Amino acid sequence: MKVTVTNIFKAVVLTSSAFAASTALAGDKPDTVTVGYFLEWPTANQIAQVEKTYDKVMGVNMEWRAFDSGTAMSAAMASGDVDMAYSQGLVPFTVAVSQGLPITMVGIAVSYAENDNCVVSEKSGITQANAKELEGKKVAVPFGTVAHYKMLKVMSHLNVDSTNIHLLDMAPADSAAAIARGDVAMACGWGGALRRMKAYGDVLMSAEDQEKIGIRVFDVISVNNKFAKKHPELVTQFLKVTNDSNSSFLQNPEKYQPVIAKASGLNLDDSNQVLALFDFPLKDAQLSSDWMGGTVQSYTKEVADFFVLHKQIPKALPDYSASIDSSFYQKVD
Known part of the structure; x- marks a missing residue:
């Protein structure tokens, strides 16, 4: 999508x-x-x-x-x-x-x-090796955020066509709830929400590996x-x-x-x-x-x-x- x-x-x-064009004085x-x-x-x-x-x-x-x-x-x-x-x-x-x-x-x-990442559901069985299986599945990610950028960058690196993934615009807390319910194959977010996501799966790519590809x-x-x-x-x-x-x-x-x-x-x-x-x-x-x-x-x-x-x-x-x-x-x- x-x-x-x-x-x-x-x-x-x-x-x-109007703000961009204003000349506000002190x-x-x-x-x-x-x-x-x-x-x-x-x-x-x-x-x-x-x-x-x-x-x-x-x-x-x-x-x-x-x-x-x-x-x-x-x-x-x-x-x-x-x-x-x-x-x-x-x-x-x-x-x-x-x-x-x-x-x-x-x-x-x-x-x-390490504190901003995407977690694949353990039920999905998806890893880097078979990441293309994400195509056709639902992924929760807050649009226009660091998590969104990283997800797209990782998908590109793993030769996954992100246009064939059903992306759902969800705040991290909602993404954590979605992966807990089994509604999505992967959820992306940060902070406390990311910690909750990890109870239901593992990160697709470590931060160390992400840094190696320029993230x-x-x-x-x-x-x-x-x-x-x-x-x-x-x-x-x-x-x-x-x-x-x-x-x-x-x-x-x-x-x-x-x-x-x-x-x-x-x-x-x-x-x-x-x-x-x-x-x-x-x-x-x-x-x-x-x-x-x-x-x-x-x-x-x-x-x-x-x-x-x-x-x-x-x-x-x-x-x-x-x-x-x-x-x-x-x-x-």
């Missing part, structure tokens, strides 16, 4: 065009800054979220709004309902800016590989362009607090693990197992050539071109440098 992510954003592009601080994030996704910045360090340093009330996909984050930012998104997947970010949504990447939230997995910190232009100091302050939280966690993880677990909605053991698979790059690393100093720009272009090839989006931008801005992080002291 042919599936695209184009229509996900079509209406939002129309309603958000103004007073807003009373509230709204940040999109994921539940069951433990990250070091939740230390500052719980301790309200963001509120204190930025001098605003922080509203944390949970989403079930990065595509929903993009739409909310484009409509003006959300100012920033923390740990938005690279793929939904790439799809959004390719379609003209007015958002910009300002940082890397977390790098991971990188990381989430970004993105911001609504109108908000960034009007309140650049708040963006920099947000990144500073995030960087400090990352540093605190790296220096003393055991101290903060219970705090992060509670904020993420996971029990301590589950949260710690997820955290063990995460890397939170600090400022110097983020500004290096390994990240926003060049690699992220080129990889974003590669992801976009891949989605065009698979007819998921109509076209890619010639270059993504204008949608990736490291200047806010450069101001972090």
Whole structure:
């Protein structure tokens, strides 16, 4: 079945065009800054979220709004309902800016590989060796996400025709329930949902093997362009607090693990197992050539071109440098 992510954003592009064309001037601080994030996704910045360090340093009330996909984050930012998104997947970010949504990447939230994957049902008997048997079967995957990109990339590598798979657009939690019921041959997702999927099967391809075929997995910190232009100091302050939280966690993880677990909605053991698979790059690393100093720009272009090839989006931008801005992080002291 042919599936695209184009229509996900079509209406939002129309309603958000005024934002992209606006020339907002600097103004007073807003009373509230709204940040999109994921539940069951433990990250070091939740230390500052719980301790309200963001509120204190930025001098605003922080509203944390949970989403079930990065595509929903993009739409909310484009409509003006959300100012920033923390740990938005690279793929939904790439799809959004390719379609003209007015958002910009300002940082890397977390790098991971093992914590986003596809699980084949043990009842299906499908492995890499006979992966073509997925053709004609149902696969649950949240469209326009990292999981979607990885699934298509893996299918291509294993010579599976993804257009002959019955793809079902399902949030990770729903995908986990679907594989548990036996409704799908494979389910894709991340975080706590991925852990639940693994009770009913095994990953089709390990993260180590995925990295060998060129798949990188990381989430970004993105911001609504109108908000960034009007309140650049708040963006920099947000990144500073995030960087400090990352540093605190790296220096003393055991101290903060219970705090992060509670904020993420996971029990301590589950949260710690997820955290063990995460890397939170600090400022110097983020500004290096390994990240926003060049690699992220080129990889974003590669992801976009891949989605065009698979007819998921109509076209890619010639270059993504204008949608990736490291200047806010450069101001972090």
